[in-house]
Amino acid sequence: MQFTRRGFLQALTATAGAAVLLKGRPSKVGQAAEDVERWATPEEIFVPSICQQCPGGCGLLVRTLDGEVAGISGNPLHPINRGTLCPKAFGGLQLLNDPDRLKGPMARAGERGSFRPIGWDEALKIVTARLSDLRTKELSHTVAVLGGQYRGYRDTLWTRFSEAYGTPNYIRVRCLAPEKPALAHHFMQGVTAPVGYDLAKAQLILSFGVSLLEAWLGPVHNAQAFARLRRSSERPRGWFIQVDPRRSPTAIKADRWIPIVPGTDGILALGIANAIIREGLYDREFVEEHTFGFEDWVDGSGKRHLGFKELVLRDYGLLAVSAATGVAVRSILEIARSLASIKPAVVIGERGPAYGADDLHTRMAIHSLNALVGNIGVPGGLLIQGELPLAPLPVAKKDEIAKRGLAQPRIDGAGEEQYLLTADTPQLLPERILKKNPYPVNALFLFATNPLANHPAKEAFAEAMKQIPFIVSFSPFLDESTAMADLILPDHTYLERWQDDQVTHLAGFTCFSLAQPAASPLHQTRNTADTMLGVAKALGGSVAESLPWEKYEELLREGVKGLFQAGRGYVTTLHAEESLRKVLERQGYWVPEFKDYDGFWKALLQRGAWWDPTGIPVSRKALLKTASGKFEFYSTALKEVVDKAVKREGKTGPFFSALGAGKEEDLLFLPAVPIAPAEETKSFPLRLNTYRLLSRPTGGGRNQPWLLEQPAVHVEASWEGWVEIHPATAAAAGIKEHDSVWVESAKGKIKLPAKLYSGTLPDIVHIPLFGGEGPNPNDLIGNETDIFRGFGLLNTTRVRIRRA
């Protein structure tokens, strides 16, 4: 990659005048004169920004001409993407100019679903009046905030607002929680920060359903790592195995695709472990020195416990595993041998397998492979992500009302009873709201989430929302959920607002991105962060004191100071300069670049990001933080949690019953995934898998024509979703390419065009999450919840198909 360095730096210097951008659009009168001038000398400014079309957090350079956006490219300085982008980034231009955007605040007029435009002052008055009324009635806890996919200071702000206002019900719809480690990692390694995977240095990647090149933590990170795996001047070409029921583009690019019966990844992992152990290929040194629970063991009370080895050899014979997973014995053996012999290797299993039941044990099983071949704490293996040294904010002030409110139980039941281990349980929300259990919800704030479309519980949500007297949505679009709101306070889109992003990169380094608005707002919208700061101020008292900032950027400026003061890391610069710094830093020198915070802040705005590439703890010590200091095949931490729950509630308590009733007790704490007998499946013979398309953005991506027009490369499609059917299955049902097909489940049916796709097991159909209008696979998916994650079980639904 090359970019025009000189020109680029010049452009950056020009951005110093951010005010230019904010001056607003010229008035009609002056337009003609300005037009003439524009032809002569359009002022070209590249404003660094952050892409928000997925969790990738890539740095952008927004090209503006006289303040108008005229293009997007990657920020070459940004450590995450180094000037490259994925296709969704360009949709940002069309998102900004989307004619369907809400033009300003709206209030419900009469029936739900009809609106009248109102002014911001009036809108804010309505919210404030409601909130303060509820607060004076000591009902602050009955205000719920449902938040979608975002992170950083917007999350901080909502958390703080909820605390100061006095509601425990700040609930987030999060499936990937990059801020926290997966439960499996937490219980087996004791880590409190998310783990990273050193994909770029690995020689072998074994992925269980991670949509590496299409979704996950952003295809740009992953594509860069993938490219380095493929071609690098320093080493031979790496090897990549993808386990996935569907031959996704990722699987196509893998050296080997292993189709699997959905939800059986844990079993396959244990089968691989079986082969590795039986052939004696595991890393003996690591297993002996750094793990616990591999062999059978005897506890303090003299009780004998099952070890991982015995578990695997006893229950996961290759024939049984092969029968359950649909993966040939030979393939299992081959994977095992590759995994054990190619170093460094890394095994990842994230959301794909977690679509099925028992995410915790499935992921424990997958993760145990990393320990078995000693991939933990080595370059090219597992890393741990660092923490950002942001300045701590003064503690939020909580008055008596707030305290009483916060003491109330969560409405979604997260962290209690069978949902003991979950942080958020959005799936449970509608049921609890409808039952007014433990109390009714009086106000709901929807921020960047659209449950009426995206949750399998969407119907229940719709019912529940009818019960809620006051719903506020901040969406810039009139999506399904927003249409049910009483008040809409539309957010800016991301190119129009101050924003930050805190990405903990897969490769472990920490990164903070900061962006000023790249465009002046096109409509009467307002950054939700500013809206809420305004609301807090209007509420007065301790709420206002806890959120003392006039503007979001002030909050950012306060937090970011921590980076300046941290004495490590730096505002990103050109590669060459950085290498030099890295060398220095390894030798223990850290040279501050800026004399004062002003300089730091300004540079951060001009270059887009701060990062600390050096402080990545890779040692085994840093990774293994369990009580025993070892990797625990047998999780004592999980046992502790369970024991406590049992002590509290007895063995008939909801948590224990849900978790382990009837099981051999050791199996709860080992990565044991039961091999279930085949189901009787007459009326719904097929399984349904929904997946993300690389081209479809988080946030719906409703009206981004470029992306809608060419949504996929593995099938021929345009402008609408589809269902992928194996040609044999289709032939049996008399379905031809492009035919309209009904996909039916016990819950409902939707009509989609058929794509015959041989890249699947014959008894699975796949529907991409297309977003926006049109048939929605969530009309099919039952509302089952994973008790460990509180998230919907998205991959257990069975369907049938017929020609429409």
Add this chain to the structure above:
Amino acid sequence: MALWGMVIDLDRCTGCQACVMACKAENNVPAVGAKEAKRGRIISWMQVLTETDEEHHGEKTRFIPRPCLQCDDPPCTKVCPVYATYRNPDGIVAQIYARCIGCRFCMAACPYNAKYFNWHTYQTEKPGQNPDVSVRPKGVVEKCTFCHHRLQKARERALAEKRDFDPNDYVTACAQACPAQAIVFGDLSDPTSAVSKLAASPRAFKLLEELGTKPKVIYLSEGEGRG
């Protein structure tokens, strides 16, 4: 005289289409809409072709991003009756939209199907467009131009800064975007350039080389092998 060329490494390429969308944004390539798309009229200067190997029961698939191959001996220019498409002095096969009579002879002649026609008025001036590239009316052919306007801008900039033009200042939008860095752009006539070195790799091949079109877009094959 520089010979602008491009290398696309199919082993690195993930088929992500970042190049496709980058090109659309850079060159104001319109989306034609659902109805027109269904009729097979999508315009995609850069297009990711999916090649499935029938012999392996569709098991072997590869993604081939295909811009205009900028043939050095282009079959498309020879047939144009009005010099609306021609190989310009930079070696880039250019299109003059204002002159094209829309006979589509060049489309029929291009063995790579790199040319696209404006069957209707698909584009109008809209906010968010790149003013460096003109918006095409109905009835004319368009295709990848190697982001020729970027070359002009880079030259102008060098001139304004009173320095020699540096080939590194000129990079296409697709190469710039590619997250896998599968696309490398540069001067093929300079043996020290990255693109020249890659083009000499044993993995290098040209699409439909047997046709003798001498494409200046060169591919690197997938799989093991050096380079």
Add this chain to the structure above:
Amino acid sequence: MVEIDDLHERTLLAPIAHTGRGFYWAVAGLSLLILWGVLAYLVQFSEGLGVTGLHQPVSWGFYVTNFVFFIGISHAGTLISAILRLSKAEWRRPITRMAEVITVMVLFIGAGQILIDLGRPDRLMNVIRYGRYQSPLLWDATSISAYMTASLTYLYLPMIPDIAILRDRLGKRKLLYSVLALGWTGTEHQQRVLNRAIAIMAVLVIPIAISVHSVVSFVFSMTLQPMWHSTIFGPYFVVGAIFSGIAALIVAMILFRKAYGLQDYLKPIHFRYLGQLLLIMALLWFYFTFAEYLTGYYGAEPEEMKVFWAKFTGPFWPFFWGMVLCNFIIPISCLVSLSRHTIGKVLAASLSVVVGMWLERFIIVVPTLSFPRLPFPQGIYSPTWVEWGETAGSFGIFALFYLLFTKFFPIISIWEIREGREGVKEVEERLISYLPGEIEEKT
């Protein structure tokens, strides 16, 4: 003699002098077709070519097919008539005019197809302003305009004496005929000059005609595309052109024979001769087709084979086999024996060939474009009402103009028939001169 002559004139001038009901019905019918075509083009003009069924990669369809087809038909006339004239085939006399008219009419319509096919017809002048002589399209433009000029002249010259007759005998349109007759009085000098001019034109027109269809074929064969890039395309197209031309001519002859009661002029013998010519062309066409496809098949170049199989068994099989049926099987079976039902059989064969040759043009243009070398999403081309309308309109315009021509000028050359009749003796002498032996001495 004079009386008989008058009878001739009367029969041949009748369509010009009197107009029956049938004519108006025909005009009305054809006008409807033309109206459809005009409407279609107006819609296309304002909306763009998007109203057709064309797309990526099938960027050429009906219009280009029609172009090749009509230009092919144009070989009916001038070329055939020139060959017959030069070879002094006496039976040509009632045929030449009809043939030549077809050429002129159809050439305009054929060339018009290209105009209709342009995305920017408003920029047609660019072809002159920026013309690039490397493009076969310019070769087309050149040779078609040359052919137009030549065949217009070639049609006009032999019409002069007849126009003079019209000027003298017909009450109507005196001015028109006087101007066009160029003061023809039929003096010997005039006659000599005319014959001379016709002879020169006949020689000139043959290479031009052949060039026209060769360069039309070059539009395809100068590209690298599978099943287009073929060396025999030039002669193959010319043969096809003459083939379709004769068929079209026969159809026209039979129609007017019936409509204007020309049984006395167009006798079964004419149809037998033309039928035999058609038979020869069918065999020749088959030979070319066979050679073309066999070499393609044997070379088995994968890209060629994609298109090859698309025609033989793929989506285009009905068109391909329809073409074989219409261009070979039907005409051969009709034409092998012409001793009985000559006219019916020849008509059936000719109609079949006209359809078959259109299919042939279609099967050359569309399948190649439908199967690009690289793995593209492939759409199957299906024309819209606009393209059907334009096609119908084109045929309509051709038929209407032809019909109108017959209302202004005699469709059978009066003076040439007369000359033929008067020259029986001369012909006899010429015949004798062909024969070996002492016959020459006898005279």
